[in-house]
Ligand SMILES: Cc1cc2ncn([C@H]3O[C@H](COP(=O)(O)O)[C@@H](O)[C@H]3O)c2cc1C
């Protein structure tokens with residue numbers, strides 16, 4: 189399918205290569221859809237995986253853990269940063285509680301019924317999850333992907349919400365790539381230099397505690413991940429298994445994509461990246477996956493915002509490969525030498 193899509197791209201009434209990476213993107217999506225020309229993206233769906241993290245009580249974030257539950261309620265009301273972008277670009281949003289510490293009273297049942305536990309373990313001191321909770325969270329993510337696909341999803345996006353989550357996400361990337369904490373850790377919500385140094389020590393302590401258990405990607409989630417990150421991993425893996433293309437967001441989505449590709453080698457063929465985050469771990473993970481991000485806007489919000497922001501770029505790529513005339517339709521004998 190990729191060869192057929194590339195052949196159509198080469199035949200368009202545009203100079204060869206003139207569409208740049210929009211052309212590559214159109215070929216990727218066309219191949220992923222199994223349709224030349226590609227189909228329009230009418231049904232784009234974002235799932236936000238929310239959860240709290242024990243490390244958030246250990247000085248790794250600029251914000252308190254109570255923000256997580258407050259933001260879940262804000263997604264439900266449609267008033268978060270990603271809500272505004274999703275409304276502008278016609279993207280459906282669903283938020284799920286995998287491990288928020290709060291009971292979330294009054295929030296719709298679809299949000300609440302996926303909880304695996306209340307807050308994941310502080311990864312520098314203890315495992316994030318039990319092995320059974322990791323299995324359960326991976327399965328929740330896979331089930332949710334199947335539900336979204338059954339609802340007609342043509343493109344799936346994953347988002348995150350959880351104060352402290354850049355700490356386990358950085359640890360997952362460092363573990364997968366064999367890098368020290370000092371190379372991958374970033375400022376998350378905007379911590380100062382002293383907190384950055386402390387966060388780096390926390391991530392390194394977590395990596396040292398996990399030892400060679402990180403060689404197994406599922407045990408890596410148990411030791412260093414969280415319920416929300418494991419569910420997001422299961423969701424991305426199932427999307428790839430079902431052959432549904434995915435647009436990734438920032439650090440959390442890409443850490444989970446890297447983990448999904450370790451569990452199911454080749455899964456990354458179904459993934460494109462919406463944007464480059466300011467978090468160093470995200471860039472390392474994208475390079476490992478061989479995925480070049482579409483936008484570079486200095487975004488460091490999470491929630492799926494960098495994926496949603498790139499949806500119009502992907503729709504534009506589809507329109508080009510669908511709607512542009514073929515050179516052969518314009519001229520009987522085309523080409524540069526004609
Ligand atoms: C109001 C607010 C809204 C957010 N939306 C996403 N995040 C982002 O920031 C958090 C990760 O950064 P760290 O690891 O430094 O805590 C996550 O919740 C992520 O989704 C937010 C953070 C805040 C404060």
Ligand SMILES: O=C(O)c1cccnc1
Pocket residue numbers: 354375376377437438439440465466467470487488489490491
């Ligand atoms: O990379 C991200 O998505 C990100 C960065 C900082 C804080 N929250 C999310």
